[in-house]
Structure formats: structure tokens, C-alpha cells
Amino acid sequence: MQLVDLIEKNALDKILEALTEATQVSAVVVDSEGQPITAEHNFTTLCREYCRSTPAGRQKCYESDCYGGRESKRLKKRFIYTCLNAGLQDCATPIIVEGYHLATLVMGQVRTGDIPRAAAIAKAQSIGVRDIDGYLKALDEVPFMCGERLESIFKLMEAIAQTISSLALQKYLSQRAQQQSLHKLINSVSDAIVAAQPNGKITMVNKAGENMLGRTAENIVGRTLCSLFVEPETVRTLVTPRRAKPESKGPLVLDVRRPGRQIFPADVSFAKIYDEKGERTGYAAVMRDISEQKSAERMKEDLIGMLTHDMRNPILSIQRGMKILLDKYLGPLNDKQQELASLAYDSSYQLLGMVSDFLDIFRDESGGLSLCRVLVDMNAVLLQSLKEVRLAGEDKKLDICFTPGEEALQLLGDWSRLVRTCTNLLENAIRFSPEGGRISIAAELLNGSGPSGIASATGAGFQADGARILVTVTDQGGGIPKEHHKEVFEKFFSTKTKHENGRRGVGLGLAFCKLVAEAHGGSIWVESPFKSDEQQAMKGCRFLFALPVEDPRQEQVGCDE
Structure with a gap:
């Protein structure tokens, strides 16, 4: 513990400056070894330019101040003594906090009587002073002070030292209380x-x-x-x-x-x-x-990997069985049996798609997702997706409109994942469309900036100045609030609007769509509420994704490493 940790040095210097100006004596605050803590205020020429001008003389002054501090601490009050260097009159008062002798207030550098010339010369020579005449002249300039006057000054000095001790004690107790509170907090x-x-x-x-x-x-x-x-x-x-x-x-x-x-x-x-x-x-x-957290993550990865892999096998078995029935290898089916078998077959595809979405998202988080790129036609992708959602659309009596263009919309892409992306968007539109509503699908080749919104909505990896294929899926559902437009592509996102037919997040479907679009170097976004040509009011959703025709990261057909 140091005094300057409790009272700032500037504050101590201001106190000493005022004290020495009022008393016309010198003053300094030193540590327990006699080393100055504050500036040396109002020091006499003798002490400043002679006694402390040589290494030996300064060390002698430190020893004298240390001696005064030690004795004042022992007496627990002011101690008047003759300094060990020039023989002047000094007084020391201890500054003590909680039993610790932090510093000493030293005042003096006055004469109460004459100092013999021979003794003064001997003292000057012992500390290495060469200008003896100057030393003696400076000694003559040291002020005389009577005992009564000196006693009153030293009494004032003692009161000030006690005040400094009291202020330091208050700061110490405050700091200790703060430290105790901090230690309790840290240990809790x-x-x-x-x-x-x-x-x-x-x-x-x-x-x-x-x-x-x-x-x-x-x-x-x-x-x-x-x-x-x-x-x-x-x-x-x-x-x-x-x-x-x-x-x-x-x-x-x-x-x-x-x-x-x-x-x-x-x-x-x-x-x-x-x-x-x-x-x-x-x-x-x-x-x-994080040992338990790491262990839980490993268990989660193992469990997810096991579930996604092990669930695929029974689903594939169901598909094969339904396919055998539909192909009439086991005999003819009546119309009702044919319808139920077709429904089960299509549902197995949907279930397999959900499991595949989950597995691909898991692979992406684990750094293992790769695309198997081939030359695909986006019109063919959309037609295959429409085939997989046909029954679901018919159940709600929806009018799903899609007219492929005469020219193929070709790009290097992963066929199966692009089909699942479009299927997810169509299933989402069917789920939230009113019965008897309309769903519009469009695909087009863009060579410029495209429709409004594409420049701001596409990601940083999207090449705004290159050719790209834009796919849109528009429904007439309740729409998605603007504040949820980005969140809707997050995993397990779920929200409900104030509308009766408000839509809830689809869990992993849209997250998978975002994963596939960005893996192809493209982007996906949503516009809602949306007003189509057939609608009078602003409602519904338009999901859009754009893929570059030439992905600069993939120069040849094949699977990504």
C-alpha cells in the first residue's frame, strides 16, 4: 500500500505549498526509506544546492528523514531532531493507516542557535562539497526561529499529518470495501x-x-x-x-x-x-x-448423422414397395387402391426430401456439403417439382400456373437439390394459399440488373453484372411481415401474423433453399405483401431466387470437393 494510491500526489503538493507559504519553513512528504514522495517545498539554498547536490549528501538527507520517520512512528507523534546532514532543526510526523507507516511529513531546515564554523566545514567536506565558501554563506542565510514559534509550527504540522492520515484511512476503507465486494462477486x-x-x-x-x-x-x-x-x-x-x-x-x-x-x-x-x-x-x-458442451455437440452430431442415414433406408424401402404396387407386379389395382398407392408413393418422396434437407443442412454446418453439378434445364427442374406437389395442389383445388419457355434455361447445378429447392417453395406456397387460390411460377434469363429489388436483395457473392436465371413463386396467402423477411430463411424459424390464415415458418425447408441458392453462387429473398395483376389488395408472398448461369467457382461439370 502506497500513500499516493490513497491520496493523489497533486493534492499532497497543494497542501504542502499552502503550509510552507504560511509558515515560511520547508516541507516534504517522504516514504519510510526517506525517499521524497512529493516535491521539495520551500527548501533553503543550503539544503537544495549544497546538502543535496552530491550523491553522498542526498543519501545523508534520506537517512536523516528516514531516522525522523522511524522515531516519530515509535513515539506515535511528532519528533523534533537535528538533521544528520547540516545540523539544522527538523521535525517529523508519521502518516499511519491501519497500523501501516505509509509516509512521513518532514518540516524544518531552520536554526535555533549558531553552528560552529569548523563543524559546518567538516560536514560539507564529508559529503563532497567543494564550494566551502558558498556552503557557509548559504548556512548563514538559514533563518533563525525561536522555540515557541517553532513549536507552534510543528504542532500545526502534526495536525495536518493527522488529517492526511484520516483522509488516507477513509480512502483505504472505501477501497477495501470495494475490493471485498469485488472479491465476493468474482468468487460467486x-x-x-x-x-x-x-x-x-x-x-x-x-x-x-x-x-x-x-x-x-x-x-x-x-x-x-x-x-x-x-x-x-x-x-x-x-x-x-x-x-x-x-x-x-x-x-x-x-x-x-x-x-x-x-x-x-x-x-x-x-x-x-x-x-x-x-x-x-x-x-x-x-x-x-466447455467439455460437456463439446461432448454434447459430438453426441448431437452422431445422433443427427445416425437418424438421417438410418431414416433414409426405410423410406426408400417404402418407395420401392409402392413402386412395385403401382407397376402392378403384384396384380391389378382398382381406382381407389391406385389413388392411395400413388399418395403413399408421393408422400414418401416428400418425407425423403425433408430428411435430405435436414442431412444437407447438417453437412453444411459440419463443412461437408458438396454439389454434384451437371448441365440442367431450370424448366425441367420446375416441371419435376410440380409433379411432386401435384396431389397436394389438387387437394386444395389450386390453380398452379407455369408455362415453360421455348428456350432451355441451362446452368451448371445440382439437379436433385435444385428440384428439392423448388419443391420446398411450392409446398410452402400450397400450404399457405387459400383453397381455390392461384400460384404463379415463372423462370427467365436475365442479362441486366433485372427487376427492382434484385440488386439490393442478392448477397455479396452474387455477380450483379453476369447472366443469371431468376425463378419466382407467387402465392395469394396471408403474407409475411417485413421485419421477418430475413429471419424466415433461418432454421426452425416460426411466426404467425395477425391474419386468420397467417403463415408459420416451415422449419428447415426455406433454410435449405437458402443453403442451395448460396452454394450455387446465387441468392434468395422474399417480397411480401405482394400485389399481382389478378389481386386487388396487397397480400401474399413472392419468393425469388437467382442463380448465375456461369459460376466462376466451377469451371467443369462434376462434384465440388
Whole structure:
């Protein structure tokens, strides 16, 4: 604990400046070793230019001030004494906080009597002063002060020292209360918190840190922060003194050591700590053990992989069985049996598409999704999608309008995933269209900027100046609020509008559509509410996706690595 940690040096200097101006004596606040803490106020020429002008003389003054402080601490009051250097009259008063001798207020540099010339010369020569005449002249200029006057000044000095001690005590108690509250808070959190000095030496660890690291605070404090991690060089680059700011903008996943060669993964955030003056005082690391989280993620990945793979086999078996029935290998079917078998066959395709969507999204998150590109015609893709949703549209008596163009709309793309993308958009339109409503589908080749909205809605990877195929699916449903236009493409998004036939998110279908569009270098977006030529009111949705005809990332037909 230092006095300047409790009372600012500027405040101490202002007190001494006022004190010396009123008393016309010198004053300084020194530490327990006699080293000055404040400026040296109103020092005499003798002390300033002679006694403290040589290394030996300054050291002698420090020893004298240290002696005065030590004796005043022992007496617990002011101590008047003859300085050990020039033989002048000084007085020391201790500044004590909670039993700690933080500093000493020293005043004096006056004479109460004559100092023999021979003794003065001897003192000057002992500290290496060469200008003896100047020394003696400066000694003659030191003011005389009677005992009564000196006593009143030293009494005032003692009162001021006690006031400084009281102010320092109040600040100390306030800081200690804050530290205790902070320690309680730090020790109450579940994350490990480790503080270190600028050189990396650990100075503090909370209870959660002790439990997480498997060591007591005594075994952690004093170690280097880098030694806690399996890859210390990674941490050293983040907390090197040459850097003005921590390099990590968020938590890093690092392997942490425990005793017995145990290693566990943790989310770690580093921060540099600065004091009120903006000077770096150390570092803090906040760590969270994510062993269980990593284990749960592995279990989730294994479970998802198992479900998606194992569900495909029974669905494919159902498809084969329905196909055998429909092909009449087992005998003829009446009209009702034919209808039910066709419904089951088409439903199996829908179920397989849902499982495939789920698997592809999982593959994309795991970094394993690849496209098998071939030359496809978007008109053929849409016709195949319409075939798969035919029964669902007929059930709601919907008028689904699509007229393929005379020219093929060809691009390099993944046939099966593009079919599922269009099927998902059509199923979404059918689900939220009113019975007897109308669904419009269109596909066209664009060589310019296209319709309004395409420039702002397409993603950063979309080539605005290249040829592209634009597909639109328009329905007459309740629409989607504008604030949900981006969220509707997120996984498991769900919302309901105020309309009676409001639409809810379709879970993974639209998320899969966004995944496929962006994997092809394109983009997908929604316009709602939308007014078509046949509609009088603003409602419904228009889903649009645009794909580049020539994807610069894929120069030849084949599957992406």
C-alpha cells in the first residue's frame, strides 16, 4: 500500500505549498526509506544546492528523514531532531493507516542557535562539497526561529499529518470495501477469472478458477498465464506488452492443463487492464469449461448423422414397395387402391426430401456439403417439382400456373437439390394459399440488373453484372411481415401474423433453399405483401431466387470437393 494510491500526489503538493507559504519553513512528504514522495517545498539554498547536490549528501538527507520517520512512528507523534546532514532543526510526523507507516511529513531546515564554523566545514567536506565558501554563506542565510514559534509550527504540522492520515484511512476503507465486494462477486461467478501482471505473472484467481484448474490459489499465483495452456505461444501473442490491444475480439477455444496431464477445452477471453491514467496494469483471462458442451455437440452430431442415414433406408424401402404396387407386379389395382398407392408413393418422396434437407443442412454446418453439378434445364427442374406437389395442389383445388419457355434455361447445378429447392417453395406456397387460390411460377434469363429489388436483395457473392436465371413463386396467402423477411430463411424459424390464415415458418425447408441458392453462387429473398395483376389488395408472398448461369467457382461439370 502506497500513500499516493490513497491520496493523489497533486493534492499532497497543494497542501504542502499552502503550509510552507504560511509558515515560511520547508516541507516534504517522504516514504519510510526517506525517499521524497512529493516535491521539495520551500527548501533553503543550503539544503537544495549544497546538502543535496552530491550523491553522498542526498543519501545523508534520506537517512536523516528516514531516522525522523522511524522515531516519530515509535513515539506515535511528532519528533523534533537535528538533521544528520547540516545540523539544522527538523521535525517529523508519521502518516499511519491501519497500523501501516505509509509516509512521513518532514518540516524544518531552520536554526535555533549558531553552528560552529569548523563543524559546518567538516560536514560539507564529508559529503563532497567543494564550494566551502558558498556552503557557509548559504548556512548563514538559514533563518533563525525561536522555540515557541517553532513549536507552534510543528504542532500545526502534526495536525495536518493527522488529517492526511484520516483522509488516507477513509480512502483505504472505501477501497477495501470495494475490493471485498469485488472479491465476493468474482468468487460467486461460475467462470474462472485469472488476473496477471504485465509480465504475465498470475496475481489472482477466483474460486471457480481453483476448481476448474484443479489447484489451490497458492499453487496458481506466481505462475505465468501462458503456462496454464497447452499452446502457450498462442496466448503469448495475445498478451505481449508490445501490443496496444488484445488481439482476440471474442472467446477463443483453447486447451487448458490440469494436474496429472489432464487437458480440457475452454472458451477463453483475454483483456488488458488499465488504471485511471490509462497505463496498462496487467491482464485478465476469463475461462469457461466447455467439455460437456463439446461432448454434447459430438453426441448431437452422431445422433443427427445416425437418424438421417438410418431414416433414409426405410423410406426408400417404402418407395420401392409402392413402386412395385403401382407397376402392378403384384396384380391389378382398382381406382381407389391406385389413388392411395400413388399418395403413399408421393408422400414418401416428400418425407425423403425433408430428411435430405435436414442431412444437407447438417453437412453444411459440419463443412461437408458438396454439389454434384451437371448441365440442367431450370424448366425441367420446375416441371419435376410440380409433379411432386401435384396431389397436394389438387387437394386444395389450386390453380398452379407455369408455362415453360421455348428456350432451355441451362446452368451448371445440382439437379436433385435444385428440384428439392423448388419443391420446398411450392409446398410452402400450397400450404399457405387459400383453397381455390392461384400460384404463379415463372423462370427467365436475365442479362441486366433485372427487376427492382434484385440488386439490393442478392448477397455479396452474387455477380450483379453476369447472366443469371431468376425463378419466382407467387402465392395469394396471408403474407409475411417485413421485419421477418430475413429471419424466415433461418432454421426452425416460426411466426404467425395477425391474419386468420397467417403463415408459420416451415422449419428447415426455406433454410435449405437458402443453403442451395448460396452454394450455387446465387441468392434468395422474399417480397411480401405482394400485389399481382389478378389481386386487388396487397397480400401474399413472392419468393425469388437467382442463380448465375456461369459460376466462376466451377469451371467443369462434376462434384465440388
